[in-house]
Amino acid sequence: MKGGVIVNVERIARKKISESIEEQIEGMIASGQFKPGEKLPSVRELCTLFGVGRSSVRDAITALKGKGIVDVKQGEGTFICQFDSSRMFQYTMLLPSEEDVRELFQVRKMLEPGIAEMAAKNRSPEDLKKLKLALSKTFENDWEADYHFHQVIVHAAGNKMLTQFIQFISTKMQKAMIDFYQYIQPHEAFLKEIASHHYHIYESIKQSNSKDAYIHMLNHLELVENILQTSLARIQR
Template identity: 55%
Template sequence: MNIEKIQTQKISEAVEEQIEKMIVSGAFQAGEKLPSVRELCDMFGVGRSAVRDAITTLKGKGIVNVRRGEGAFICQFDCTKLFASSVLLPSFDDIQELFQVRKILEAGIAEMAALHRTEHDLQSLKKILSDESAERWEADYEFHLALAKAAKNDILIQFIQFISEMMKKTMVDFHIYVEKNNSIIKIIAEQHEEIYETIKNRDCKRANEAMIYHLNYVEKLLQR
């Protein structure tokens, strides 16, 4: 017979669990300040060291942010924390997988942008497309980021920023390469204009298709 040993739980761990449950239940909201250490001691009937240890653990998990002299605050959700940061450059296989993610993600973003865009969003997109003084990498990044903003979803914006940062070196090199070929520059510009027009006309289906077509074209160029 296999019998598991009974685990004893530290008081600080119990306090930590209780605070987490209160956050999940909505008793504490993102950005809200936790009660003071003394108030938490009274609330749970425990000593100050147990509360301090619990807050330290929650800070390590990225659940709370401790500000000196102010207290502990519930952190906002940040999807980029789902990914481990790395100083390594992505491999060829990584680039292919990132483009797979981009096609799934940005096709949906284009649809949502067509549905939710405002006149201000259109002005921002048009300004990016007409700015010939900007670096091509930066203009390309700003265009795709502006589409994510037009989709009106903060988490999608964070995903685009994360993927763009991962691919930055590759895309900078890519734009240096295409600068030697005016026909490629023209095709990419036309594809961006086509995406813009679908967003402007609120054509969700066509926006999805235009984005997939554009990303397929860029991916094929990268594979060369």
């Protein structure tokens, strides 16, 4: 819990519990849910948040401290250190598997083209302004701007249940985007192609062309998945 607001998290599977907690906290920091200098919830609150035991939370905090991501002050609590979010990728030892990526994009391809289609039908003038601003920021080639662009589309679709479901898988989406942008940063051709995809998605929603919105989003997700799978295959050789 942060400032009385419940943070969206995923319940933790049994295996590698502390590592899963560690990854989720890293994702929250990278996404800005927790900011440098802020205090993390107490061990007891984190146990409740993740539905796990104290030892798993303590092990995760110890690992984060070892990475220099948090600072544990005796009697005061655990605080987020000042850091560059790109460093966190270098610290993350567990790369997603090809199966993880495939399953995530199976879900995304089932949901997001339909969400883009709904956004083209339901978007308001205010939604369109927000989407245009989000689009402009994606040209900075930053994973957070890309993530925000997709979230604005979800909001523009106007379905609260879909919004909640996307929030449920948001940690996995953020991690995939961090990995993706780490790989494509040196590849100008990929960056231009992604920018072109975002532009066509925006234009189809702007023109209320639901069919094109669906197709452009599906093509975009298939491209991103293929690039991620290719990068993972090269790393694992």
